[in-house]
Amino acid sequence: MEARALIGLTVLIAYILLGLAIAFYSRRFLKPGEADFYIASRRLGGLVAALTYSATTYSAFMMVGLVGLAYATGVGAHGFELAYYIATLALLTYFAPRVWARARDRGWVSPAEMLSDHYGSKLVGALTVLVYLVSLIPYTSIQVIGVGLVLSQLMGGEGYYVVGILLAAALIVAWSLIAGVWSVALTDAFQGLWMLLAGLLYLAWLSTLVVGSLGLGGVTEILSERGLLGLTGFWSFHVFLAFTIPWVFFAMVHPQVVQRIYMPRDEGSLATMIRGFAVFGLLYTVLATLIGLLARAGAEAGMLPYVDPAKRDLVTPTLLSIANPVLSAIVFTSIAAAAITTADSIILSLASSISRDLAYRLEERLRLVAGYTSIVAFTIVTLIVAYLRLGFIVDLAVLTSLMLLAIAPVTLACWLNIRAPPWAAIASIASGFLVVAIAIAENIDRPTRALLETPLGIPIALLVLLTSTIILLLGALLQKARR
Amino acid sequence: MKAYEVAALVSLVLLILAYVVPYTLLRGSKGWELYTLWTLLSIIALVASWVGVRSWRREPS
Numbered sequence: 001m002e003a004r005a006l007i008g009l010t011v012l013i014a015y016i017l018l019g020l021a022i023a024f025y026s027r028r029f030l031k032p033g034e035a036d037f038y039i040a041s042r043r044l045g046g047l048v049a050a051l052t053y054s055a056t057t058y059s060a061f062m063m064v065g066l067v068g069l070a071y072a073t074g075v076g077a078h079g080f081e082l083a084y085y086i087a088t089l090a091l092l093t094y095f096a097p098r099v100w101a102r103a104r105d106r107g108w109v110s111p112a113e114m115l116s117d118h119y120g121s122k123l124v125g126a127l128t129v130l131v132y133l134v135s136l137i138p139y140t141s142i143q144v145i146g147v148g149l150v151l152s153q154l155m156g157g158e159g160y161y162v163v164g165i166l167l168a169a170a171l172i173v174a175w176s177l178i179a180g181v182w183s184v185a186l187t188d189a190f191q192g193l194w195m196l197l198a199g200l201l202y203l204a205w206l207s208t209l210v211v212g213s214l215g216l217g218g219v220t221e222i223l224s225e226r227g228l229l230g231l232t233g234f235w236s237f238h239v240f241l242a243f244t245i246p247w248v249f250f251a252m253v254h255p256q257v258v259q260r261i262y263m264p265r266d267e268g269s270l271a272t273m274i275r276g277f278a279v280f281g282l283l284y285t286v287l288a289t290l291i292g293l294l295a296r297a298g299a300e301a302g303m304l305p306y307v308d309p310a311k312r313d314l315v316t317p318t319l320l321s322i323a324n325p326v327l328s329a330i331v332f333t334s335i336a337a338a339a340i341t342t343a344d345s346i347i348l349s350l351a352s353s354i355s356r357d358l359a360y361r362l363e364e365r366l367r368l369v370a371g372y373t374s375i376v377a378f379t380i381v382t383l384i385v386a387y388l389r390l391g392f393i394v395d396l397a398v399l400t401s402l403m404l405l406a407i408a409p410v411t412l413a414c415w416l417n418i419r420a421p422p423w424a425a426i427a428s429i430a431s432g433f434l435v436v437a438i439a440i441a442e443n444i445d446r447p448t449r450a451l452l453e454t455p456l457g458i459p460i461a462l463l464v465l466l467t468s469t470i471i472l473l474l475g476a477l478l479q480k481a482r483r
Numbered sequence: 484m485k486a487y488e489v490a491a492l493v494s495l496v497l498l499i500l501a502y503v504v505p506y507t508l509l510r511g512s513k514g515w516e517l518y519t520l521w522t523l524l525s526i527i528a529l530v531a532s533w534v535g536v537r538s539w540r541r542e543p544s
């Protein structure tokens with residue numbers, strides 16, 4: 001085994017052992033019952049809440065996808081990610097204390113339960129769970145695929161892909177089952193810090209190399225000449241809208257982050273969670289986009305290997321193949337960590353929905369068994385998808401936030417405490433999802449193109465929102481008129 | 484209005500600016516102006532949120 005692979009393996013093993021030690025340590029906090037297993041009985045401290053929120057939100061996309069997007073399409077990638085960031089801060093600052101307080105009063109554990117309770121129908125929750133499953137299983141599979149690819153790069157052989165996806169699946173199941181959200185949140189905290197540290201080291205190395213040689217003026221000149229500091233042809237306003245609208249509602253529709261609002265032990269901890277996320281999110285985004293831009297400047301100047309912008313996801317693997325082996329191992333492991341933190345949080349959140357929204361007629365002990373079984377079952381499904389690398393399902397991962405957008409209007413109405421009949425909530429979710437399904441069916445050979453569809457001249461994301469909102473509002477008005 | 488409501492409103496305005504300014508005033512810019520604009524808007528949102536959430540305990544929802 002060559003030295004680079006050996007160092008990579010050593011860092012990876014250290015990461016796994018530390019993670020396992022933290023997961024087992026977290027068992028001391030676990031108490032019996034569903035509320036503790038899924039939402040820590042609403043007694044999570046602010047710092048851990050902030051790190052688990054951040055690590056869950058930011059997936060392997062940041063250091064692979066976003067770095068590549070900035071490299072290939074320029075500064076627009078920065079705006080795309082920060083539009084999400086500003087919107088999330090607005091949503092959390094305004095709604096988080098209300099949602100947190102209502103979750104306590106009403107005993108919500110799963111995110112779908114919030115909607116069932118507000119609209120007074122378990123069917124609303126069940127439909128929401130169905131949308132979660134269809135939307136999030138591909139997204140989770142992508143994270144598992146990411147770990148497989150990272151291990152192949154780290155060890156320098158395609159044969160390690162299967163080992164990587166098996167390792168990811170094992171860690172997801174272990175860190176979810178050892179102590180439920182306690183082990184997930186505490187390992188998230190450790191992994192979140194690792195992600196941030198790795199990002200800082202990655203940028204420091206690249207800055208020293210590129211800015212140290214070309215100077216800031218040289219970097220600016222190269223990027224400016226190629227139009228990468230302005231809005232490139234890629235970032236037409238239509239594309240910017242299509243990319244950002246689904247992400248603007250991320251904090252409202254992704255169950256793994258909505259559920260994290262329930263967890264802090266008091267309003268002070270909730271405030272710390274949002275502040276911590278604010279600092280982490282801005283820093284991590286700036287790091288990722290600067291890395292992408294500097295990598296492009298270095299490549300254009302002939303200092304770094306040139307990656308074809310059409311293969312932008314190869315930027316980080318290519319750069320790390322020439323970086324110091326220790327740095328390379330730390331960054332690769334941070335990408336695996338980002339993937340696993342996102343995947344285990346989603347799977348635990350989906351399991352809570354199975355327990356609370358589908359198996360609600362069972363007694364608590366059996367509901368928990370249903371949850372444990374779901375964790376294993378969902379992980380096996382994502383593992384199979386990752387193993388087979390089913391093109392259609394992998395493509396669907398890009399559309400996750402678009403598919404989940406169908407839940408945005410019913411969630412917003414719930415958070416604003418606007419009442420509507422259950423049939424209107426069901427019709428709202430179903431119609432929004434149907435719009436996306438039609439767009440996917442029309443692009444069945446390449447579903448990712450659905451994101452850029454403009455039926456009736458309206459961006460698809462906006463059409464989903466409009467359809468779901470109008471139906472829900474009609475229902476609310478009809479209910480009001482009847483009264 | 485309570486401080487956190489003002490903070491959320493500020494962030495909403497910043498979000499609109501993040502869409503409008505790059506495609507109007509800064510269309511065609513070639514330097515770091517766009518990068519700086521988006522980063523600056525985010526820093527203001529961070530500060531607004533930081534200050535806004537402090538009011539939760541004093542102004543219970």
